[in-house]
Amino acid sequence: MKTKKIKKWLEDFYLVIILLFLYAPIFTMMVLSFNNSKSRTQWGGFTVKWYGQMFESSSIMDALYYTLIIAFLSALIASIIGTVAAIGINRMKKLPRTITIGLNNIPMLNSEIVTGISLMLVFIAFGISLGFKTILLAHITFNIPYVVLNVMPKLKQTDYSAYEAAQDLGATPLQAFFKVVFPDIFPGILSGFLMAFTMSLDDFIITHFTRGAGINTLSTLIYSEVRRGIQPSMYALSTVIFITVLVLLLITNFAPENQTGIPASKAEAAMKKRRRNNNIRKGILALAAFTIVASVSFATYKKYASSHSNELYVYNWGEYIDPEVIELFEEETGIHVTYDMFETNEEMYPVIEAGAVQYDVVCPSDYMIQKMAENGLLAEINFDNIPNISNIDETFMEQSRSFDPQNRYSVPYTWGTVGILYNTKIIEERGLPVPTRWSDLWNPAYAGEILMQDSVRDAFMVALKSLGYSMNTVDETELTQARDLLIQQKPLVQAYVIDQVRDKMIGGEAAIGVIYSGEMLFIQEEVKNLGLDYSLEYVIPEEGTNLWLDSWVIPSNARNKENAEKWINFLCRPDIAKMNFDYITYSTPNKAAKALLDEDIQNNKAIFPDTDKLVNCEVFQYLGDEADTLYNELWKEVKSN
Amino acid sequence: MNSPKTKYLAFPYIVWMIGFTIIPLALIVYYGLTDKTGSFTLENVLSIATPEHVKALFLSLALSLASTVICLLLAYPLAMILRKKGVGAGSFIVFIFILPMWMNFLLRTLAWQTLLEKSGVINGILSALGLPGIAIINTPWAIILGMVYNFLPFMVLPIYNILMKIDDNTINAAKDLGANSLQTFLHIWLPLSVPGIISGITMVFVPALTTFVISNLLGGSKILLIGNVIEQEFTRGSNWHLGSGLSLVLMVFILISMALIAKYDKNGEGSTF
């Protein structure tokens, strides 16, 4: 008896440990949803403000709507096609059946990235423009197999004589199916539906490749935010979803049940109860899912009810504009904006190149603008329509010429430098000199304390600059040297990251990191708000650095070019540029807007460095396909080392 | 449904599969076997043999194998316990394992960063207890943890389902015939749950082999897996031909998985739900 108790205790303990493992990240998300600080790594006090913001954020609500509607529709359609197909497959001869089932398994077993990309290739090849319907098609495609696999076993168990009996009693084959077979296989269909719904909800990669303009699911929205940090409203939304589903589960699990009759045997009765319970629960969950979809769609119905003749498709970095600016633009011009986000230049490029989505205005970086222009993807801007161009500091028009020689294609939006961010306290404790040069990133004393940028050009820029070379070099020996230097540095590096330098540095995770200057204002304010006992300082290395520009361009296949120009002109207005600066904190090239800023911000050297500090700085240039490949090869060698 | 015409009900799905499974794959094959000028080449496929690709592939194989084994070792006893508790509350417990999947997996994986970091939650708790901290973030161990975390339900559910189908009396019969717990496990539980185990293994191994998100988020991007290589070829390197060629190599492993499933799980008994 005693050993039995110990055994049971051990089993329960094991169960608790596993559940803890599964739910620890979810609890973490829940805690973060109440964190007053936007930083993932620091606790800034309790707040519920993100819950309010979540409902106000149209991007989150839209993404939620699309996520649910796509999950629901794709699961529903997949359930229908899958069930019908399963019935057919069940009646096939052995060989065709084995082949069909084998094919059916492909989307489930294939790596998601291959599925996603191959579907994208097909949509482009067939001229289906990427958008809501392509995501839906893709989701249906990977959902059907789950339905088929859940329905097949139930079909095998179905008693055909009952089906025949129904026909004998006068039912048509269809009636007989719905009255007799359907109830038998229904639990399988429900399981399949639920599984499909879950898979669709959780999918990121396939959606990422098959989505088009103006459509985000929660996954893709989150991914586009990864670069600049997740909005805490996302955690709030996840918490709400989690609590809702959990409550539904609890209600259905503990709903009273009336037991009838004396059970034949304990186990059998419990089994029956369990099965019934299971079906009820699945049913209710499916229903709950539907209710959520229905209510959200009703709420957003108004928004989509009216169609827009006057449109503008904007493609911008994630979290790279004040949402109010978009609203103001729509109000003032009556143009409806479809706003979309990308994470990297390289991710944006093929989208524009393929032309599957026709954007009117895009905001790439310097070298990418050059590449797009050279490949004929950009339209010349009619500057007559952009009188506000005069607000842009001439220095930046000058800088632009390094990638847009005649200032024909681009209008600067933001700019900045790349530098070293360091934690004063850790530096002091270790008795290390304040970093002033890129080569300090090779100081073994910093082992495990360095955060490097996880992108080819930025990483090579650091190495090339510390070697005294141009960051736009295509010389193979110089690049090989840079590669060796990076490999040599790798053991010292804690992680290669993009967005997370900011959060990790605020959290005191690392002593020193390579960062974009635009993050500085946020970092400095956050350090102050959180009352941290260290400060984070920014330095532009002596060897010079990357001076970067993100500018607005108009793709050559834009359908609303004039609207795009109105958009650019609007963003060049000093008050609007200031609004944007306040929101995204990346340095503005707009001198009129800068003049509107507080004095101490104008004098903040991290954001607006003195021009004499920028002597050795360069702007990235497009180096051609061959050089691109070489860079990528060398970077891969660094990473795999 | 008894009529021979019933089999044509599968027709719409077959058309669907041709359109959205076979043609897309054919395109991948086409890209994988051609270069940028469109002429035939094996270079893309053979590039798997370059040192950095071989290294990435072997690391991927090692990590996904390790996480598959860990998943199996965690999931089997778990499924056994769940089966035991199953009578009465089974489906509720199963839903508890599916529920995390309703939270976005990017967010969940990011949350692990917060938990594992040097000054993260776990180390905070450990140091409060006076214990030494753990430093697995940005190492292969963190990637394995992330894989186990994300794919464990795919191992638990098929095994649980197959175990639920085993009659108590089959187990009792073995004990009755003199088998002790270990013998019962080896001769009855294990062979009877093979379809579930195989299904679980493929459901964990394949996505683990091809993941790039987990290694990016938890490996600090210091560890290059084959999934990362392919992803970068498609999204950053813009070399779809190379990416497709490498995908073709990965498909070999997927074909092996399919063959395994076809062999051991003929009736789809090991399906996840």
Added chain:
Amino acid sequence: MNQPLIDLVNISKSFDGDIVLDDLNLSVQENTFVTLLGPSGCGKTTTLRIIGGFERPDKGSVIFSGNDITKLPPNKRQLNTVFQKYALFPHMNIAENIAFGLKIKGKSKSYIQDKIKYALKLVNLDGFENRSIDSLSGGQQQRIAIARAIVNEPKLLLLDEPLGALDLKLRQDMQYELIRLKNELGITFIYVTHDQEEALTMSDTIVVMNQGYIQQMGSPEQIYNEPENAFVADFIGESNIVNGIMVRDELVEIFGAKFPCVDKGFGQNVPVDVVIRPEDIDLLQPGEGSLDGIVTHLIFKGVHYEMEVTTPDGFEWLVHSTDMFPVGQKVSIHVDPFDIQIMNKPESEDEEALGVNE
């Protein structure tokens, strides 16, 4: 008497607070065929599972050949079970199924081969060694399950409704088969069923159970002819159970009519239950018997006619007779004194359930 092979002493068992067995005592002698008979939920299967070691009693002990095996796990007990739905191992062929117990015990290959052959022959399935389980009919599967159990040469074989899933004809064949096996092997059988006919056909001893109590234990004849309470009488065969008053020794009054009987010692004018089997009622011409009535129902059953006779008090007597009386015919009921079974009325429901344990 010899030492019993198995002895259940004061066994109690409950599931989630429901008492399934309450202070049960049962002894089984070696080389007998004992049947536990009762309706669903009477505790018969639980009793069997306690003997088999699959359940542990809350109280009491299980003595096997003089040794307390209450806490012994099933794999260490010298007995085997044949399960209700056979519980064959689906991933093994027939030979592997039968060999399972022997392999576990580490018997030699040749010994196992011989045993498989022998066992298959015993259950009339020679040459089935390499067939798969799926290819067998229910009856064949059942015989394999028996073969799998008996190759281990258990002293005691437990059978849990082994014929429940078979059709009538097959069930009857298997009944004879089981009796034959028992006689050939000299093993003690404990057999659980809810089918009284099965119990009557095969058993040396029948144990009638209800609500966790043993109602009556005895030979099939005793159980049938001398049910000790209304439950047993009602459960075993068909019977007319009526309220009566024991006027004095050897005379009982039913619905005002006096019937001579052979029972004594109930006292005078004591209310009793009277059990009369339908085949023990003779129908005579009106006035010739003890109680008059009218035939209200008639069915031809092959070996006999089944009739219902309604007496003026409204009671419908079930009568089996080879003589036919048409519906509407007035008749009179006669019962021979030795065919009347008198039972004390239970004073409470508990006592009714307790039956002969008192």
